Structure formats: C-alpha cells, structure tokens
C-alpha cells in the first residue's frame with residue numbers, strides 16, 4: 707500500500723520577487739512581491755482586471771515573468787523540471803477545459819499523475835487519496851458521472867478534489883468558490899484552512915477572505931497596493947480607494963474577523979464626514995474594526 711513515489715504532503719514556501727508580466731506593451735502585473743510562509747493561507751484580492759489571475763499564472767508556470775522570479779522553497783519555479791514542480795504545486799484555475807470525456811473519478815485520479823511513472827497503475831494508496839478527495843468536496847456521489855455533464859459548481863468541486871488528490875505542498879487557486887453555493891463555499895475554504903499545505907488563493911468575497919486567510923495582498927492596476935492581516939488591510943479607506951465603494955468594517959462578534967458591510971452611495975472623500983445613504987465610516991484609522999455597538 708505504500709508508494710515510494712508519493713512524497714509526504716507538507717508545506718512549501720512561496721516567494722514572488724519583483725515579478726513583472728506584460729502582454730505586448732501592456733503591463734498585467736508590475737514589480738509585485740509576495741510571500742507565503744509554509745502553511746499560510748494567503749489571499750489575493752482586488753478589482754476586476756487588477757492582475758490576480760495573471761500573477762497566479764506566473765506562479766503555476768503558465769505566464770513567464772518578464773522580470774523577477776517565482777521561488778518555491780527557494781528554487782526558481784520556472785527553472786525546475788515540470789514534473790518536479792507538479793509534485794509540489796497544484797492549481798485550480800478558471801480556464802480548465804470542461805469537455806473531458808472522462809468520469810469524475812478519472813479526473814480526480816489525474817491528480818496522482820505527477821507522482822507516477824508512465825503506465826503505472828493506481829496503487830491502493832492512490833485509490834484511497836482519490837476517494838478521500840472526492841469525499842472532502844462532497845463529490846463521492848458524482849464519482850461515476852461524466853465530468854462534462856456536471857454543473858459549474860459540481861465541476862469546480864471536482865477540480866478542487868483533483869488538486870487535493872495531488873497532495874501539493876503549495877496550492878494555488880483562482881476564485882475556487884466561483885459557482886459554488888454557500889455551503890460548498892464554506893466547506894471548500896474550510897478544507898483549505900485545514901490543509902497542511904501553503905495556499906495562495908484569489909477571492910472576490912472580502913468577508914470570506916477576511917475569515918479564511920492569514921494575510922491578504924490587494925492588487926490594483928497590476929501592483930500591490932496593500933498587504934497584511936485582514937484587519938490591517940480591509941479598512942473603509944482602502945475599500946473606497948481601491949474599489950470605489952462605501953463600506954463599514956466591524957469586528958464580527960462571533961468570528962473575531964473583520965466584517966465588511968457594503969453601503970449604497972459613493973464613498974466620502976477624506977475630510978468629508980457625514981452620514982445618511984452611503985454614510986460609511988470614512989475617517990482615519992480610529993474608525994477601523996470597531997465592534998458593533
């Protein structure tokens with residue numbers, strides 16, 4: 707039942723060092739630095755088009771940096787043999803082909819490929835990992851269905867199961883909660899939190915990011931505009947500046963995490979206090995993270 711080709715699942719260290727990505731004359735990402743320490747869940751947030759997916763593509767080796775370096779456990783990810791990187795890093799991405807003529811179990815089994823040699827069959831351990839990955843995303847009942855017949859949310863869960871079956875030390879996910887109902891969103895993010903792996907995840911839902919991530923990086927126009935703990939980063943001022951929205955940020959009494967409530971109306975400009983529609987806290991840092999009165 708043991709497999710000599712399966713390394714123990716651990717946690718890798720990720721360092722994105724001054725990465726710039728371009729497409730023609732257009733900068734997708736400019737001089738971005740980001741770290742994820744072993745075992746951390748690091749969130750990437752920012753408006754549409756701010757460069758999140760592009761940056762993730764550089765990490766999972768689809769978009770080569772024009773400048774800078776992506777290091778995984780100190781090694782240049784772009785210089786590693788593809789197979790070696792695949793044993794360390796798994797990616798759940800937006801553009802996965804959906805027309806696999808395969809069953810769900812076959813798709814999840816693909817996660818084991820980097821750990822095998824050509825023509826190796828599944829070991830008992832592989833089968834165990836595949837079934838456990840299916841179960842963890844509530845997809846056991848889908849195992850014999852055709853992947854291309856699934857709904858968007860079901861597919862997303864299966865692709866996450868494939869990544870889990872890979873037992874990566876670094877897991878990179880681009881909007882993994884896309885298409886998922888709220889229960890499966892919470893389940894999936896809960897699984898990521900519990901993994902003994904390092905996780906880099908792009909998320910649009912700031913409240914989920916605040917609760918499930920250890921640290922956040924905020925991208926804006928391809929550059930990091932803020933980073934730190936969710937409570938340091940998610941302030942009304944930052945949300946007004948980066949997203950152009952009015953928001954109130956409190957500390958959730960049950961979770962202790964920052965909780966963002968979005969309000970109608972344009973954000974107040976600094977120095978313009980007031981309330982009414984759109985009357986979010988817009989003062990200085992004293993307005994951050996106040997518990998609800």
Ligand SMILES: Nc1ncnc2c1ncn2[C@@H]1O[C@H](COP(=O)(O)OP(=O)(O)OP(=O)(O)O)[C@@H](O)[C@H]1O
Pocket residue numbers: 729732733734752753754755756757758759760761
């Ligand atoms: N191959 C490309 N050629 C030209 N422009 C591109 C290319 N890929 C991405 N872009 C542009 O680069 C910017 C960043 O795109 P990216 O997909 O990284 O943003 P994002 O933050 O992931 O956005 P979203 O939240 O909408 O998914 C966008 O303006 C996008 O149109």
